[in-house]
Each structure stands twice: as structure tokens, then as C-alpha cells.
Amino acid sequence: MKSLAAALVGSAALLAVAACSAGSGTSSGTSPGADQSLAIGLVAEPASLDFTTTDGAAIPQALLGNIYNGLVKQDETGKIVPDLAKSWTVSPDRKTYTFTLVDNAKFTNGQQFTADDAVFSIDRVKTAWTTSLKSAMDVVQTAKAVSPTELQVTLSKPSNDWLFRMTTRIGAMFSKTGVDKLATDPVGTGPYKFSEWKRGDSIVLQRNADYWGSKPYFGQVTLKYFKDPTALNNALLTGTINVIGTVQAPEALSQFTGNDKYQVIEGTTNGEVLLSFNNSRPVFKDIRVRQAIRSAINHQALMDTCWAGRGKLIGSMVPPTDPWYEDLTGIAPYDQAKAKSLLQAAGATGATLRLRLPTLPYATSCGQVVKSQLEQAGLKVQIDQLEFPAAWLTSVLKGGDYDMSIISHVEPRDLRQVFNAKYYTKYDDPTLKQYLDAADAGDEATQIAEMKKAARRISEQAAADWLFLLPNLIVADKNIQGLPKNAITESFDLSRLTR
Template structure:
């Protein structure tokens, strides 16, 4: 619930975060740089993980810190968003598109000393089904069998062709775990990545130490501190005073001028997967009427909202698909701002004057945008009460887990999360058989069919007003001038620390 939330939320939910991915022009270690024995880096973020175990705890803050850093997967997304090798050197797919055969690296070890083998991959895949408790586990339902053909060869058979399965293996669902290292995941993660957990000071910071036994290229920094701030001004001041070296997720875009006019710093602006969603609890009677949902969407002046609460940074999209996905279409014209029409529709539906509770996480973007949403909806004739919940714990429990809310605002950052967010079991409680049929068809079809069906699914979602999409979060980062390898775009759940260096 991915600034920013997951699919259980890629919610920038754990959010506040933009889960940053390595997708940048200019990413990578600077020429001639090499791992520094005593080089350290400090990155300022907003949403601290509630736990370090993303198999049982939702929120994007955990994979932001650990995925790709402490944990590897079999595959990962490259700089163009395509799927490439990680612990799997290569793979083949059977003609019927149901059997995947992976050739694994032979020199990877977990930080507990155990060698990584195909048996660990089988264990990790099966464990998603048997031990994971988050909604993300459904991604592995399509797996019929995973077996170790040899220590370095893995074979996975699906029950049916699935475009989504291999892609999901680039997310947290595809993380590889040690068979002897899952007893204390909430506090002692064990992975094969370039970093390992040093210390976690709750409420303050997570320190990651370079894994000197890492099987791949060694990262430049021997220590990276992820420092968490609840206040955007304090976050900015920490960079200005040298307490941190990078603002990982700018929370107050209106304050960027203090950095853009200072040659000590660099400002990076790109795009993300982070849709800031005005969520509706579709199980509530008032939201069962599509006319009411559509009216609420038309009551919101999205451009004015973006200008007011996020300094005009970001992009208006109109549905749950970012421009970096192949099936993106600009759907902002589906529900254009029309206050008079919205007022009339709400009155006609008999809900004018209805009191709605807008339960917001204590995240800067949600707080500021929530005030604008309240004002605009009240102009349309609704009564809106804002209720702030501490994030992540209180919000995840009350809104995400128990659906005790009418509306909320959260950034969803997990990639390609349309179907995960909008279904009857998720916190949106959105039950639409037509949408589910389109998603099933998209998953089973060829590339062209997938794109066409996903476009139809996104339009269906927008026309049915399952929620309102306030805007797409930008990837805004500020850093010391000499930090290299920062991503221009945030298209995965992970903030890839291994690519960072100092010139």
C-alpha cells in the first residue's frame, strides 16, 4: 500500500517511499571507481518498515530496502524494464509455455554460509504457497510443480500459460531464501545479495553492510544507512547539513529550489509505478453505486490538486497503468472535472450530504492531498471527515487489513498491480467478474493479446470508477553532486544500492 504503497501494497504503503529501481540513463558506477574499503553512504527515506519480513508483512518499505540488496531472485528487471538474469544465468520455456527450465549460478552463498542451490529455489517457490500470508502469494498459485533437476538446474511447471508469472518472479515473490535461514526473517534476513543487515534501530535507521562473500560484482559502498524521517522539512535539512547524502524520496517538491540553485547537489526527476489512489471501500453501500463513484471522480479537479499538494510534479493518468507499461493509455478524459455534473449526480443518487470518513496514513503526500480532496468533495455536496492513522502499523491494520474505512489515499508502487489491487479480497473490496475475465485472458494470451486485454481492463476500471487516480508520483531525488548510479526512474520495488558509487 507503496510516499508511496503495495500490493499489499505495493502500496507505497510501506510507503512513503518510492521504491526505486535501477532504470536510469546514466546509472552505474562511475568509470574507474572500485569498492571503497571505508566508503559509506546515508540515504533519507520516509516510510520505515514495520518488519523486515515481507512474506508476512505488507508494505513497499521492506522490499525497497532488502530486495536486490539482501535478497536476490532468479530473475530481475534490467534498465529498460525487461526481464534479465540474476541467480538464474539463463532459462528456456517449453513450446506450450508451461515449463520453465532455469540454469543457476554455481557460486552463490547465503549470508549464513549455506550454498544456494536449486533445492533452495524449490523451497522458496513452495514456501510462497505454504508460509506467506500476504495477498501477494496468489502470484504463485499458477505453479503446479517446482523441482531440482540438479543442484544448478531448476524446472518449474505451471498449470497454464501465464505472462505474469515470470514477471512476478522479479518482485519480492521471487526472492530466494535459505532453507536454514527463515526462522527470524522479521529481524534477521538471510539472503544471497550484495549487502547484509548490519543493525536496525527502530524508528530511526537500517544499516546495511557490504557482503564480502557476494557472488557477483562487489558494491562500491561498504556501508549504506537508510535513515527514516517523518517530517519532509527535517528530511531536506538533513541533506543540507550533511547528515545524509541522498534524499531518496522528495516529499516537499515545493522546496526543491533550495537544491536546484546550489551546485553542491544534483536533482533527479523521472517517473515511477507509484499511482496515488483515492481508494473507495467498494463493500460500503454508498460505493456500490457506480454513479456515485463516477460523480466523486468528476468532483475532483486533478490538475488543481496536483498543483496544490505536489507542486505540479507528477503525471495525471486516469487509471491504474503508468506510461512505462506496454498497455498504457491516457484515460484522464474518462472522468473529466465537472463540478456541476458531479453535484447533480450525487443529488440524483440521494447521497448529497452523506458523511464519509477519509482515513489517511501519516505520510506527507497523503496528508496534503487529503485536505484538497476533502475541500473539493465538500464543494460537491458530501461531508468528509479526515482521520489520520499512524503509518505503517495503524493504517495497515485498520484500512488495509480490516477495510475499516470509506476512502483513503495511498501510493501503490508495486509494478503491474492493477489486478492485485482491484479484487474482492483486497482492501478495495472491488468485485467485478468482467474485469477478472479480462485479466485472465491477458495473462494467458500472446503478447499482442495481453496488451489489448490489459488496455480493456484499464479502461473498464476507469469507466467503472473503482477508485480515483489522483496522479502518478514522480521519481524525485536530491543528492550530493558526487553520488553516481542513482536511478532516473523507479520502476521496481527495490532501491538498488549496489549501483551507487562516489566520483
């Protein structure tokens, strides 16, 4: 939580809304509205504003691209494009990247952005970050400032993944003099600056008057957080907010689709709703148990029941927006008889599994369906709910105190991050690592072929179960433009929005 704790998590949380993808418009050429304000309703409130030490997709959702810029970013199609780096070149051996930086960017603490800040930010991921995502920077051998506007980064080996990761939170640029209070007072070069955080209620961002790029239309944006889906819907109906950033009651969409005051946007996300297994538990070391659980779940019926049929069945950890996507739902079709047979062969019939759910609407709703279907196959399932993000991140993501959980992992291209022995899934598979390493080091065709192998591997080995891919569902006032159709990055790009 795609996903969310980075959710890391995942992710997890993330669930959230996320991102700047194919939008219905942009703010380009639109004069900023001096007195214009906007309120967006979301669900997963950050546990902190410091994504260098705290997992969870809710933080970059609010801050990345809004308060923080990176050297590069993704455009609406997922292509890597310039941000604080105007351009870059790559050496023939694919190990040295030379970036030419903008010369007019300032941090909100007044300091000029230079290549020294970029070196500081890259090195700091390796030395000061504590989240699991920091490992994506391990491939960097050196980063040095050639001049105030020229940065050179040398990798220890060729990596297809590194530049892409620089579009995510690990690529955020920090001020050397602005990292003392990241949890409560973030300092960046983005189109917005931090104004206020009312914990349990809202985060307020103000337009950055000194922003080096095109000024955003809205002078103030309030991110308002709701734990109850009905309250979220009512907030839009009563004018308290202008946008539901992530619909949490898809069955209630009809109250908006028939009303010409509102627009409903439906697209896709990176948010794989994962029924995760703690693969360090003895019961999950038996592949027959894992495969039985996958076979016991009627995924279409589950999605119809708990998410009003909205979403997509995918069968592995790759969304259709990635170039190595394949529909792998056929690997584990619904088959209760097979599930019962596998459990009996593994001696696991009647085993009790603890399903620990974050207090997120999709997780709590789908958790009941998972419990019912698994118990029909012969397992016993005990459900308990953990407050999200704090309790879930502490107990499940960091503590590994769970048998199964449900979380949306929304971080882009996160297969390697999610399925490894150091992450909360505790999944250790040398063959998978071999495929991922080959994908990272090879040419484009090799990358696609090896990533397909990796996706198939975790599906055939039943490293987890992929319930469905969350849709991007947004409801907003009719006159709001620039909202993302697809959520394919970690950021909800506020600079695109106009009225």
C-alpha cells in the same frame, strides 16, 4: 503504498522511492571503496523486515536486490534479465520453465545456494506467506530440482505474468536454514547483509564480502527514516545524509536546484496515488456516487496544490512505463455540476464519508484538497490520520475499516492485485477478471489489448480515483552516481551507487 502495504500494499507506502531504473551510472568497473559509507534519507520505515508476512513496499525497497536476490530481475528498461538464474528456457506449451542457476552463490549464513533452495522458496510462497501478493504463485503446479544448478517449474496454465512476478518480492530466494528470524535478521545472497536496525531511526546494511557477483562500491549504507519533510531536507543540507531518496516537499526543491553542491533527479515511478474506495460499503455500490467523486475532483489543481505540480495525470492504474498505458484522464474530467447531479440522483447529497489517511506527506497534503473539493460537490468528509505503516496497514489494508483512503501503490503492474474482492478495495467485477485472465493467457498482442480493456474498465466503472502518478524526485550530493532516474521496481538498488 505504488505502492507502499504493498501497500499493498500496497503499497502504499512505498511511496517510497524506489527502484532501479534508468540510472545516471553504475558501479560496474568501479573498485569498491573500502571505507566508503553512504546515508540515504527515506520516509516510510518498514514495520518488519519480513515481507512474507507483512505488507508494505518499504520492506522490499530496502531489502530486495540488496539482501535478497531472485532468479531474475528487471534491468533499467524493465526487461527481465538473469540474476541467480544464468539462463532459462520455456517449453512450447509455455507451461514449463527450466532455469540454469549460478554455482557460486552463498547465503549470508554460509549455506550454498542450490536449486533445492529455489524449490523451497517457491513452495514457501504458497504455504507460509500470508500477504495478498502470494496469489501470484498460485499458477505454479510443481517446482523441482533437477540438479543443484537446474530448476524446473511447471505452471498449471500459460501465464504472461508469472515470470514478471518473479522479479518482485515473491521471487526472492531464501535459505532453507535461514527463515527463522526473517522479521529481524534477514538472510539472503545479495550484495549487502543486514547489520543493524534502530527502530524509528535507521537500518544499516554492510557489504557482503562473500557476494557472488560484482562487489558494491559502498561498504556501509544507512537507510535513515524521517517523518517530517523539512527534517529530511535539513539532513541533506547539514551533511547528515548524502541522498534524499524520495523528496517529500517538492515545493522546497528550489533550495537545492540553485546550489551546485547538489544534483536533482526527476523521473517517473509506478506510484499511482490512489483515492481508494471501500467498495463493500453501501454508498460505493452505486456507480453514480463513485463517478460523482471522480467528477468532483479537479486533478490538475489538486496536484498543483499538494505536490507542487510534480507528477502526471493518468486516469487509471497503468503508468506510462507499461506497454498497455493509455491516457484515460478524459473518462472523468472535472465537472462539479455533473458531480452534484449524480449525487442528487443517487440520493447521496450530504452523505458523510470517512477519509482515513496514512501519515505520509503526500497523503495528508492531498487529503485536505480532496476534502475541500468533495464538500463543494455536496458530500461531507471526515478526515482522520493513521500512523504509517502499522496503524494504516492494520485498520485500512487488513481491517477494511474505512470509506476512502489515499495511498501510493508502487508495486509494478498491480492492477489485478489492487482491484479484487479479497483486497482492501473490495472490488468484485467478473468482467474485469475476464479481461485480466485473457491478458495473462494470450500472446503479447493479446496481453496488451486485454490489459488496455482492463484499465479502461476500472476507470469507466470508477473503481477508485487516480489522483496522479508520483514523480521520482531525488536530491543528492553532486558526486553520487548511479541513482535511478525512474523508479519502476520494488527495490532501491544500492549496488549501483558509487562516488
